[in-house]
Amino acid sequence: MRTSLLEGIPSTLPEHPGLDSSVDHAPNRRQILTADEKILALQNALRYIPQEHHDAMAEEFLQELNSFGRIIMRRYRPVEYAMKAYPLDAYPAQCQQAASIMLMIQNNLDPAVAQFPHELITYGGNGSVFQNWAQYRLTMKYLCEMSEDQTLVMYSGHPLGLFPSNVHAPRVVVTNGMVIPNHSSQDDYERMNALGVTQYGQMTAGSYMYIGPQGIVHGTTITLLNAARLHLGLADDA
Numbered sequence: 001m002r003t004s005l006l007e008g009i010p011s012t013l014p015e016h017p018g019l020d021s022s023v024d025h026a027p028n029r030r031q032i033l034t035a036d037e038k039i040l041a042l043q044n045a046l047r048y049i050p051q052e053h054h055d056a057m058a059e060e061f062l063q064e065l066n067s068f069g070r071i072i073m074r075r076y077r078p079v080e081y082a083m084k085a086y087p088l089d090a091y092p093a094q095c096q097q098a099a100s101i102m103l104m105i106q107n108n109l110d111p112a113v114a115q116f117p118h119e120l121i122t123y124g125g126n127g128s129v130f131q132n133w134a135q136y137r138l139t140m141k142y143l144c145e146m147s148e149d150q151t152l153v154m155y156s157g158h159p160l161g162l163f164p165s166n167v168h169a170p171r172v173v174v175t176n177g178m179v180i181p182n183h184s185s186q187d188d189y190e191r192m193n194a195l196g197v198t199q200y201g202q203m204t205a206g207s208y209m210y211i212g213p214q215g216i217v218h219g220t221t222i223t224l225l226n227a228a229r230l231h232l233g234l235a236d237d238a
Helices: 002-007 035-046 051-068 095-107 133-145 186-193 213-232
Strands: 121-123 150-155 160-165 172-175
Touching: 035 051, 035 186, 095 133, 133 150, 133 160, 160 213
Parallel strands: 150 172
Antiparallel strands: 150 160
């Protein structure tokens, strides 16, 4: 696993793992892109892939787009290690914070945790950790390299890069689905998601901190508790 994480995007094409019937898969998405937009989606996807593989991968990515409605890059799903959270010292990270984030990402994609793990969806039908497996590989590589005076900036699964910061700054800054209201209809979202330029991260999928139903139970309990305190005029520690 350490070698794979450090490598990032492989220089040689990995063998296609196929569709694993042992896990649940997301349903096919609506075909919403025009012919010209599909070309743009392919261009957006190929930017992650070494130039010498563009001809082969363009055809494969187009097949994914036409069948699933999104480009997941299934060929780049790592199969050389089990997808799950490992002890922090298993990660080839330069700082403990980076190793912790890598653990959280892999937990969100663990087949025992995620709803549609091979489509990078943790919960809610569309709560995505990444848009494609190349983003996963590249992000994990950045986290392997990140020091305590750097911050990784993420936008809708796409790692923008490591930026100078300091030991007191956040190690990762994450945004998902940054869309202005006039262009935020369901059709707008589905088109931008199919183009590979945005994703819906739900509350804890795209922020790498999904903890299962207990997160909802805890939040609901705290909300009801504080509502009761307010209604009954009780102190905050009552």
